[in-house]
Amino acid sequence: MIYTRQIRIAYMAIIVTVVAMVFAYILMAFQNTTSATTMNHMDHGHMDMGNGGTDGHNHVGMDMNNTDRTCAGGMLMFFHTGKCEFILFETLRTKDVGGLVGACVAIFALAIIYEGLKVFREMLLQKAMLTGNKYAISNGSSSQDTMVISNKNVGLHMMTCSHFVQTVLHMVQVFISYCLMLVFMTYNVWLCLSVILGAGIGYFLFGWRKAIVVDINEHCH
Amino acid sequence: MEAKPMSEYFYFSTTVKNFMFEDLSFHGSAGVVCVCLIIFSFTVLLEGTKSLIFYLRLRQNQNPLTYGKTETSIQTERSPLFSALMIPSSVSEIKQKRLKFHIGGYLLHSVDLLLGYLLMLAVMSYDAYILIAVILGSGVGYFVFGAINTRNQIKFQALQMSVYDRYDSQAGLTNSDASTNDASTNGSRYGSNGNTCDKTAR
Numbered sequence: 220m221i222y223t224r225q226i227r228i229a230y231m232a233i234i235v236t237v238v239a240m241v242f243a244y245i246l247m248a249f250q251n252t253t254s255a256t257t258m259n260h261m262d263h264g265h266m267d268m269g270n271g272g273t274d275g276h277n278h279v280g281m282d283m284n285n286t287d288r289t290c291a292g293g294m295l296m297f298f299h300t301g302k303c304e305f306i307l308f309e310t311l312r313t314k315d316v317g318g319l320v321g322a323c324v325a326i327f328a329l330a331i332i333y334e335g336l337k338v339f340r341e342m343l344l345q346k347a348m349l350t351g352n353k354y355a356i357s358n359g360s361s362s363q364d365t366m367v368i369s370n371k372n373v374g375l376h377m378m379t380c381s382h383f384v385q386t387v388l389h390m391v392q393v394f395i396s397y398c399l400m401l402v403f404m405t406y407n408v409w410l411c412l413s414v415i416l417g418a419g420i421g422y423f424l425f426g427w428r429k430a431i432v433v434d435i436n437e438h439c440h
Numbered sequence: 441m442e443a444k445p446m447s448e449y450f451y452f453s454t455t456v457k458n459f460m461f462e463d464l465s466f467h468g469s470a471g472v473v474c475v476c477l478i479i480f481s482f483t484v485l486l487e488g489t490k491s492l493i494f495y496l497r498l499r500q501n502q503n504p505l506t507y508g509k510t511e512t513s514i515q516t517e518r519s520p521l522f523s524a525l526m527i528p529s530s531v532s533e534i535k536q537k538r539l540k541f542h543i544g545g546y547l548l549h550s551v552d553l554l555l556g557y558l559l560m561l562a563v564m565s566y567d568a569y570i571l572i573a574v575i576l577g578s579g580v581g582y583f584v585f586g587a588i589n590t591r592n593q594i595k596f597q598a599l600q601m602s603v604y605d606r607y608d609s610q611a612g613l614t615n616s617d618a619s620t621n622d623a624s625t626n627g628s629r630y631g632s633n634g635n636t637c638d639k640t641a642r
Contacts, residue, residue: 294448305448348590377587385586390579397563397571404564405448 233335236328290314300408307401323413326402330417331424333395338425340388347381447566456570460561476573479562483574486555487581493548494589498596500541504528506599 290303302319305312306326313319399418403411456466456475466475507526528534562570 307449309449309451311449344590348594377583382583382587382590386579386583389582389586390575393578394571394575397560397574400560401564401566 233332236331240325240328240332295406298406298408298411304405304407304410306405306410307398319407319409323409326399326410327413327417327420329395330399330414331421333392333399334418334421335425336388336392336395338428340385340392341429343381343388344385347379347385450566450568450571452568456565456567459565460558472569476569479559479570479573480577480580482555482559482562483577484581484584486552486559487578487585489548489552489555491585491589493545493552495592496541496545496548498592500545502596503600503603505603 295301302316303312303314304319304322306322311322313322399414403414454467454469454472456472458465459475466472504527528537559574563574
């Protein structure tokens with residue numbers, strides 16, 4: 220491992236994004252529980268103030284109904300700036316600004332990790348091809364024998380440990396790419412912006428190591 | 441009028457309603473398995489198409505001096521005359537070859553796009569079984585076609601390097617002594633191996 224400055228920046232970026240994702244998940248989970256408890260508190264306050272003035276009573280009642288009403292409304296198929304979205308799973312649901320901010324940070328980190336994963340896979344592939352190349356060439360003593368490496372070595376390339384690792388990383392990359400597509404499909408402006416900015420900053424941090432600029436493995440391209 | 445995407449989160453279900461066309465629905469676990477198998481084969485086809493595009497690009501950027509050598513049987517590649525015959529002899533032939541590559545690339549890219557968007561729409565139905573089928577299909581597809589891609593890339597790189605070896609040994613740029621010729625071609629092969637390593641690792 221060569222610890223140049225850029226690699227150090229990249230590693231720090233990875234650690235920061237992982238920490239941010241964990242933080243965001245905790246924040247969102249916390250958000251769901253605290254909103255439930257605050258609603259309980261407001262219920263008690265409503266009952267206590269029921270004997271008092273009518274204006275306060277109405278105000279509290281409208282507040283409680285508002286949090287439920289702003290989160291109604293189904294899937295809007297145009298760009299909108301709301302704060303209630305389902306993020307991919309039924310349990311991940313944003314109800315207010317805190318949850319949305321957490322979701323934005325998590326999606327931002329996910330996009331950065333996606334770009335880093337692509338570059339990481341390409342690095343692994345080049346390393347694997349270098350070792351495979353040396354093996355293939357040292358097989359023959361003259362340049363003519365290297366032509367015959369073609370069909371014999373497909374088995375070599377398929378059953379190596381590095382190819383299994385590449386396959387698993389490919390599946391993870393496919394999953395993350397479809398998840399980012401589905402998050403973009405929520406049509407929420409803030410989530411879409413976080414996807415775009417995350418991809419941009421991820422490319423900025425990791426893209427300097429790319430040899431091929433346009434990847435044919437990119438989905439939704 | 442219902443909202444177009446039926447769900448906003450992943451769900452597991454034993455029926456697939458209105459899959460991509462209006463009244464196309466599958467009921468029961470057999471139907472779900474059928475749909476998943478179809479999506480799995482589409483994903484493997486997509487990976488295969490990408491592998492074909494990669495191979496096409498490799499052939500398009502192939503050194504013309506190596507045209508006769510992509511076959512693997514030893515007889516055809518041992519004779520240097522065959523590769524000399526394969527080099528195009530006129531500009532119009534070169535143009536035809538380029539046109540064929542462009543048309544082939546265009547067709548493959550359109551198939552690639554079609555399959556890619558079809559799979560995107562399938563995953564957009566938020567059915568968890570379909571997502572799992574897509575992920576497994578991409579894994580299997582990459583396992584088979586990624587190995588083929590690597591093999592092709594190494595083959596074409598070896599072809600490219602063999603051109604310079606032959607040029608060095610025949611043009612007399614290295615020592616004309618036989619033993620030192622072998623050693624120097626070996627050294628130049630490893631040397632050019634190092635150069636290509638540096639280029640690709642940029």
